[in-house]
Structure formats: structure tokens, C-alpha cells
Amino acid sequence: MASPNIITLIFFLLILCVINNTPCEAQLSSTFYDASCPNALRTIRTSIRTAISRERRMAASIVRLHFHDCFVQVLS
Incomplete structure (x- = not known):
């Protein structure tokens, strides 16, 4: 079972998300x-x-990172 501290932290984060939505x-x-x-x-x-x-593969990695961050920001 999760410890009381973890449950309190999750509850606090959920409340914070609702307030700052x-x-x-x-x-x-x-x-x-x-x-x-x-x-x-x-x-x-x-x-x-x-x-x-x-x-050379770093170019693809940088493009992938850029679009991943952009899509995550748009979708969240």
C-alpha cells in the first residue's frame, strides 16, 4: 500500500492542477x-x-525532440 506521504503528495498535486487549470x-x-x-x-x-x-544521427534526434516537446505542449 502507498505511504501516507505519497497519497498526500498526489492529492496536493491534483488540487494544484485543478486550481491552476x-x-x-x-x-x-x-x-x-x-x-x-x-x-x-x-x-x-x-x-x-x-x-x-x-x-550524423543527432540531427534526427534533435528534430524528434523538438516535435515531441511541441506536441506534448499542444496536447497538454
């Missing part, structure tokens, strides 16, 4: 990090290119 209205922006981290896109691009040059 408001729709998200966020919008993606390609300029989000321009002020706080101006080199972000260059750093990400360099890292991805390096990873793909070391292991």
Missing part, C-alpha cells in the same frame, strides 16, 4: 533572448552543428 496564452518569439543573452542563437547553432558533425 487556466489556458496558456504564451507566444513564441525569436527575439526573446536578444536583451538578456544576445549570443544565445549563435551558441545554440554552433552547439547543434558541432553535435551533428560528430554524430
Whole structure:
């Protein structure tokens, strides 16, 4: 049988989900990090290119990860 702490945690999380069940209205922006981290896109691009040059299958993995995260966000 589950311990009382686990049951309490699950109950708390369920209540939290019910209370915070408001729709998200966020919008993606390609300029989000321009002020706080101006080199972000260059750093990400360099890292991805390096990873793909070391292991060609990494390109497919990155695309799969991107779409998995997007679909999970849309469906949840």
C-alpha cells in the first residue's frame, strides 16, 4: 500500500492542477533572448552543428525532440 506521504503528495498535486487549470496564452518569439543573452542563437547553432558533425544521427534526434516537446505542449 502507498505511504501516507505519497497519497498526500498526489492529492496536493491534483488540487494544484485543478486550481491552476487556466489556458496558456504564451507566444513564441525569436527575439526573446536578444536583451538578456544576445549570443544565445549563435551558441545554440554552433552547439547543434558541432553535435551533428560528430554524430550524423543527432540531427534526427534533435528534430524528434523538438516535435515531441511541441506536441506534448499542444496536447497538454
